[in-house]
Amino acid sequence: MNISSLLFLASLSTPLAAAEASDSKKDFNILHHLGGNSPWFPAPSISGLDINTIPSDCKVSKAIYTSRHASRFPDPGAYNEWTTFHQKIQNATFEAHGELSFLKSWKPVVEYPTEQLAQLSIGGWGELFNFGATLRRRYLAFWTPESNKTVFANNYPRTISSAQLFLHGYLGPQASAHGTVAVVTSSNPLSLSNSLAPSDLCPMYHDNSDPWATQWDAIYLPPILERVQKLIKGDLKLQQSEIALGMYLCGFESQITGKKSEWCGVWREQEVRGYEYRQDLRYWYGNGSGAGVSGSMMVEYLGDMVAWLDNGEDEGLKVAFTHDGQINQLASALGVFDGHAALNPRKIMENRTYKSSNITPMRGNVALERMDCTGKAAGKYVRVILNDAVYPVVGCQDGPGKSCELEKYQALVKEKMDKFGSFQERCGLNGTAPVRKSFLVDLDQAFVSLIKP
Template identity: 45%
Template sequence: MDPGIQTPEHIENGSPFTTSDHFRALAKLNQHSKIQNSTFTATGPLSFLQSWTLPVQNPSLQLSSEAITGYREVFDLGVSLRARYPDFFSPGGPVHVFANDYPRVIETAQNFLRAYLGVNASQGPVLGTVFAVNSTGSSSALGNSLAPSDLCPNYHDDSGANQTTIWGATYNPATAERLQKEYITSGYLNITAADVATMQYLCGFETAICGTVSPFCHVFTAEEFRKYEYFQDLRYYYGNGPGSDEGKGKYMMFPFLASIADMLDTDTYSNSTGDVGVLQPLTMAFLNDGQISQLVAQIGVFDDEPALPSTYMPDSRKYVASRFVSMRGTVAFERLSCGCGSKYLRVRLNDAVYPIPACQSGPGRSCPVAQYKQYVEDKYARSGGFLENCGANTTATESEVKTDFWTKYAQYVEEGWIRTVTP
């Protein structure tokens, strides 16, 4: 079995930052507010604290730009996909990708094209184009963008506050006490449970910002990091993942997912003017971690997973957020073609294959594309519909809400809510 069309999707969450809340998290340990105003002596893995400074010196610029590790990771992705699917590349042929219209995400898409196409991505005959989709720029964007929740009043993401609070209380206080007892040898610096969560957070984000391993990564034991990993699992699972019933997060990407199922089932499209075109063999979209979590909630790979508990950590759980909502988190839908003409779907999360429990009758536990399309339609219908879950004030009907920018991008560029960016 050879890959036919990988269509769609590589989904990219951009750089190490998603909102300004990340900078506020960094500032929790700002020397000016706590460390610099404390007189203490720290030893061992915490000895760096007395000279530690924030990794963000220019927040307004750094928060909106892709970090060095993000640049490297997406460049590597472009090179690896070019090598993995050589038949998808046509020398001299144009390639376009889609991106959430935010500077950091657009930079990620640009860097991917530079890696995938090489110098001609932006020089000589320019072969690469980024279509930046404004999620709030038009009434046409309702259910038709890379961030549909942006137009939905019913949507809210509380980051799984109830569950993460319960779980954090089971391990953070003991960790704080250990650090205080083992490494603060004189003076006064009170390490709290909240500081523990921030330090663990900083391990990943400071590493991504600077491109070198953060000293905070050497502070905790492997078991303490496992517990923090589960903290993040709960954050995504209940914030906008499979457990986000109240905040409606898990319903937000249904039009997007339905459009993917449609594309998997066809090689061509017809647009509103009757023109017929051929879909790109490699269709790429770049968006943020929240949308990745929303999408993964409904693609089916976690349908057999029981709800995550907040009082203990199931070691055998399949839902581990760090395996798909990472700094360069990817969700890929691969269409596989066999000699008999049949088409099958295989889902990859950060390259690992995740079978769909409800649909595994194809080779290698893959899912027949027609069966997957029906599966998505049935699941979408049971959800109550996008408009009901979204709560937008609109005259549109449910049947009129669809994600079609994949094929109507030229029309939407003319309307002004999608714009083109060169690599």
């Protein structure tokens, strides 16, 4: 990849960034409150700590990031909803006013469905290139001209593409020569530690969030529908599901086109916060802290992350790519939300720290850093980071910068693993689990294949 190509990739996010900057004088940016449908943004601090400020007498000796794929085009099912809605609009006789005055001329922004559906968008390319460049700058000491960089990807087109584009941002023109993507494929549920999507291997995994989410739908959607319907004169009658679709379109159209979607201007702040809370309920009860077994799928992988932080391997940075469900499962296991009150399906919990927009936006990521400190606080510590925001571990934040002593964090993670029992037990699988060999430290395994960026 030549320099002009790299400069092109670096500029991909500029139009949307400018659109976001135009809201800088306001307290509310809709693109930061769409749950899993938000383009990536740095999460707001809940700790008062700056990720770029390392505590005195400390240095980051290792860091491991697990990221969702970047912004993408819709999946086929979602795209069918877009086209069905578009056809309904075209078949109706109406006039739309105010914030909906664009409705008659609206059409889905996917130009080539066969090639684009479910794939990364141009906005996603920019997110990934910038992600790679950001980590290169953040951890300068982890790279030398002779460095080879391997990143990991779940065996799915958009996660593999995410890993490849990340490497171009991290390594620049040297990506093809010095970068490798390790694609992790595991169809054996007895070797779940070698999977970046273990829920696919668990028969007991079920997303049971609907009872909670539908309760909230019945509360927050009707008033929005009533208000918006008054902007339409004619025979076009909107449904509650189409109100939610309009908020979904705000996020997707903005990152696909690189400019803020007209749909974003339809919704009032409190209406968007209702949509965001719906996303929170979906993730909390679907595969998070309120989901029981279904929220435990990434506990073993977290154990592997912590074990890698404490081993003697020289490489200072690991990066892996997977999907939003796995990011939510991993974030829920970290200990930063331990003791968090269960989300109320009938009223927004204003003081909650669990917000899906800050956890699982497009390209949302979870990171653990090992800090080696000297002086009065000499020792090894873990710092937890979600989308560039430092999240203290509940009950373990006495170290420098509210970090957790590595040994104590290892014990906390082991306690979680013991609580849930083995993957085989909680997933109702028979058979004896083999010796666990994590792909993070052992690439010479049958389910790992290597490709170039």
